[in-house]
Amino acid sequence: MTTSETVRTATVDQGLSEKGLKAGSVGLIGAVVIGISCIAPAYTLTAALGPTVSEVGVHLPAIFLVGFIPMLLVALGYRELNNAMPDAGTSFTWATRAFGPWMGWMGGWGLIAATIIVLSNLAAVAVDFFYLMLAQVFQKPELADLTTVLPLNIATTLVFIAAACWISYRGMETTKTFQYVLVAFQLLVLGWFAIAAFAHVANGTAFDATTIQADWFNPFAVESFSQFAAGVSLSIFIFWGWDVTLTMNEETRNPKKTPGRAATVTVVVIVLIYMTVSLATLAFAGVGTTGLGAGNPENQGSIFAVLAGPVMGPFAILMSLAILSSSAASLQSTFVSPARTLLSMGHYQALPKGFSKISPTHKSPSYATIAAAIAAAAFYVITRVLSENALWDTITALGMMICFYYGITALACVWYFRAQAFHGVRDFLFKFLAPLVGGVILLVMFFKTAYDSMDPGYGSGSNIAGLGLVFILGAGVILLGAVLMLVMYWRHPQFFKGQVLSRASQPYNP
Amino acid sequence: MRYVVGYTANARGGDAVNLAVALARRQGASLDLVMVMPQDSPYNGVYPPVAGFESILAEQVTQWLDEGLALIPEDVPARAHIRRGESEAEALIAAAGELGAALLVIGASSTGLFKRFSIGSVASALLHASTLPVVLAPSGYSRTEPITRLTCAVGSRAGAEDVLRTGIAMARRRSLPLRVVSLVAQGADDADATVAQATAHLREIAEASQDVDVSALDKLDIDVVVGHGRSIEDAVDHLDWADGEILLIGSSRLAHNNSIFLGATANRILRALPVPMIVVPRNYVLQSEELFHTTQVPVVAAAGPTEVTK
Numbered sequence: 005m006t007t008s009e010t011v012r013t014a015t016v017d018q019g020l021s022e023k024g025l026k027a028g029s030v031g032l033i034g035a036v037v038i039g040i041s042c043i044a045p046a047y048t049l050t051a052a053l054g055p056t057v058s059e060v061g062v063h064l065p066a067i068f069l070v071g072f073i074p075m076l077l078v079a080l081g082y083r084e085l086n087n088a089m090p091d092a093g094t095s096f097t098w099a100t101r102a103f104g105p106w107m108g109w110m111g112g113w114g115l116i117a118a119t120i121i122v123l124s125n126l127a128a129v130a131v132d133f134f135y136l137m138l139a140q141v142f143q144k145p146e147l148a149d150l151t152t153v154l155p156l157n158i159a160t161t162l163v164f165i166a167a168a169c170w171i172s173y174r175g176m177e178t179t180k181t182f183q184y185v186l187v188a189f190q191l192l193v194l195g196w197f198a199i200a201a202f203a204h205v206a207n208g209t210a211f212d213a214t215t216i217q218a219d220w221f222n223p224f225a226v227e228s229f230s231q232f233a234a235g236v237s238l239s240i241f242i243f244w245g246w247d248v249t250l251t252m253n254e255e256t257r258n259p260k261k262t263p264g265r266a267a268t269v270t271v272v273v274i275v276l277i278y279m280t281v282s283l284a285t286l287a288f289a290g291v292g293t294t295g296l297g298a299g300n301p302e303n304q305g306s307i308f309a310v311l312a313g314p315v316m317g318p319f320a321i322l323m324s325l326a327i328l329s330s331s332a333a334s335l336q337s338t339f340v341s342p343a344r345t346l347l348s349m350g351h352y353q354a355l356p357k358g359f360s361k362i363s364p365t366h367k368s369p370s371y372a373t374i375a376a377a378i379a380a381a382a383f384y385v386i387t388r389v390l391s392e393n394a395l396w397d398t399i400t401a402l403g404m405m406i407c408f409y410y411g412i413t414a415l416a417c418v419w420y421f422r423a424q425a426f427h428g429v430r431d432f433l434f435k436f437l438a439p440l441v442g443g444v445i446l447l448v449m450f451f452k453t454a455y456d457s458m459d460p461g462y463g464s465g466s467n468i469a470g471l472g473l474v475f476i477l478g479a480g481v482i483l484l485g486a487v488l489m490l491v492m493y494w495r496h497p498q499f500f501k502g503q504v505l506s507r508a509s510q511p512y513n514p
Numbered sequence: 515m516r517y518v519v520g521y522t523a524n525a526r527g528g529d530a531v532n533l534a535v536a537l538a539r540r541q542g543a544s545l546d547l548v549m550v551m552p553q554d555s556p557y558n559g560v561y562p563p564v565a566g567f568e569s570i571l572a573e574q575v576t577q578w579l580d581e582g583l584a585l586i587p588e589d590v591p592a593r594a595h596i597r598r599g600e601s602e603a604e605a606l607i608a609a610a611g612e613l614g615a616a617l618l619v620i621g622a623s624s625t626g627l628f629k630r631f632s633i634g635s636v637a638s639a640l641l642h643a644s645t646l647p648v649v650l651a652p653s654g655y656s657r658t659e660p661i662t663r664l665t666c667a668v669g670s671r672a673g674a675e676d677v678l679r680t681g682i683a684m685a686r687r688r689s690l691p692l693r694v695v696s697l698v699a700q701g702a703d704d705a706d707a708t709v710a711q712a713t714a715h716l717r718e719i720a721e722a723s724q725d726v727d728v729s730a731l732d733k734l735d736i737d738v739v740v741g742h743g744r745s746i747e748d749a750v751d752h753l754d755w756a757d758g759e760i761l762l763i764g765s766s767r768l769a770h771n772n773s774i775f776l777g778a779t780a781n782r783i784l785r786a787l788p789v790p791m792i793v794v795p796r797n798y799v800l801q802s803e804e805l806f807h808t809t810q811v812p813v814v815a816a817a818g819p820t821e822v823t824k
Contacts, residue, residue, distance in 0.1 A: 042561040364523035
């Protein structure tokens, strides 16, 4: 008697979304918390505030606001792609469908590169605040300087990356309660920082009290287009994560309304906190290039590491804790993304078969997770050794990389929906105009920043043979991708001949 | 009667399938291979969002299950299921409950280098939460011929009647030979416990417990054995273990009602044991008596108690 059969009760009958999330489990507040946790405002501010000030000075608030526009335009296109191809939500598959295998490969590579760079930066920021917190706990300021000891810094960062990789590989996840606490704590501490900074300004105890002016909000007052482009590509990074709210659907309680409302609430909360904190920072420290000034290159890698102490006094330890916890949590969850994209590229034969291996025990990408960790570690070590200010340069390179893959994906949206573009106002706006404008802006920012970064004085001023390090990092990563792509084409051409994932477009189907 | 097998596509899953086949062949059960797909928490905040992994994983799991089914010989009926759950152990317990399974079979982790049993995280979670008996396959279990004998390890502490009751019920179905052992570590007060004492103890347990049919003790082919050794591990090692033997032990007194918690002694036995084992939850009530109901008249053999010396 043989009754061997597989009962496939995988997705449909157990109330799950295509992403394997429990359907209808997230309410509005939950979605906002997820959105804020993906942005990780405490981490993004400490990492991006300094480099942005160095580009645009007091016009920081203006650039932060302007940076949201291309992000919004592209995210609207993303949402359309996500609804049309819910089971293929990566830049790799989307761009492959729209433009074919070559552009698809580069789109996927751009996303992987951006996440690898952010992983190495997250780990580095976590390590800085780890040592700073040790110094604050034991009240021994010299402990904070341990992070400047190169071998120790590299070793600690590698340990952080390895730990996050292991957690992600084991499939362990952040729970709802933990995420709520993390987000609330971050917002609370950032608010505290801003209030304390304004209090210092009012009491006349600020480092370089600067009066807030309306001109700070005027993006056209930025001196040159180069600075504007660099500032925008940095501020794309500070909103990176916001669009996660728009791509939610079945996992929310009300898929029609929750994602849109959550996106709105999230952006309001984030803009408020960004404006308050950046105004507080500028008002307290000014943009001077000495001492605590936000323009001091010494401070720009991680602004709160320098300012939290003078602003918050003994409570600065809370800032260390907030940034350490949020960057550690992001480190762990961000690992999932490049690992799954690498796995998906392996699955569709765009990368060697090994990348598609899934761990039988933990049912997570095995090879791909470890590959992502090795890449992040290697990227960090190389940057750390070559650069005078690794944090600063990685963030600038990251801004470039986000512009690159976002730009490609936005244009993929335009091309995929080309048949529908002129069939109604809604389709025209969301499937054509918004992603087209957003994509073009981002690619312009990408090329402009890439061109400018060839200047040896760009970013932290690190260079190799007269070429700016940021350019070498950014262009080097893209070039490496192109080389790997050609190697793959030479060894396993099936994917590039369109035999695995074929091109498609959404037909007009009213 | 159905047995649920918690399958994983590695050597550990193979151990579990082999043992489940051996049990099913002896007891005439059918197998349900279950694989659990992890359920992501949306609060994990994965960014940039990646969809598509799910379908690749589902494809892979289906393929793994087909391979798992191929391990099961033709004469054992089997089906495969994919379940979802945040915790693999919870999903397996839920599946076993839904399918009305009598046993939950799982491979112990294969990561232990020197010990035959080293409990993996899933097995450990199962042992702490399961409401039905959990069968642990030791690393490298390759036998698929029917189980030949069931050994109940009975201590003097509360919980012994759960083991005895389950053991007798299992033995009555198709008259599986039953052996009852009492394990003694030397140096303890009762170092020179005898078979006679153990038999009397067994009868005491049976009489004290309301559900154990004392007369069954006489009807069944039961060997009563006392294992001696310097330690519990030693005692286990010195017992004579048949090739197709399986051990039935109870859960610790620390366990909540209807769940399993391995006590110190059980853990020690686990480390020394060369054969698979079944762990019975505390106050386990056979879910339906007919699952175990005898289909053949038990054969009463003349074999009397034997004493095992080290």
